Amino acid sequence: MKTRRIISGLLTVLLAILLGWCMTQGVGDGRTIVYLCIGIILGTTYTFFGRLPIWLISASGGSLSDDDDPANISAYVYLPIIVAAILLAVIIFVIVIFMM
Numbered sequence: 001m002k003t004r005r006i007i008s009g010l011l012t013v014l015l016a017i018l019l020g021w022c023m024t025q026g027v028g029d030g031r032t033i034v035y036l037c038i039g040i041i042l043g044t045t046y047t048f049f050g051r052l053p054i055w056l057i058s059a060s061g062g063s064l065s066d067d068d069d070p071a072n073i074s075a076y077v078y079l080p081i082i083v084a085a086i087l088l089a090v091i092i093f094v095i096v097i098f099m100m
Helices: 003-025 030-049 054-059 075-099
Strands: none
């Protein structure tokens, strides 16, 4: 089993726990519950089959893509950008705290 499928399974379990918490505590509205259910269905499908069904990809109008699609951005590109954004946010936070 690939690492992506394991992570997808863990995230699906996390979404299921979040859905259960929303239902028992009365948190969120109907839209939140629908989004969580859709996420659980997509995560379960990907976890079991290793890819999303072709009909779902075509029905999305191209907004969903396969993992092997070259249009997907490599982690070597977006991770440094995310780290830089987090560092910038921390620096701005520290500056604002010291100016108060």
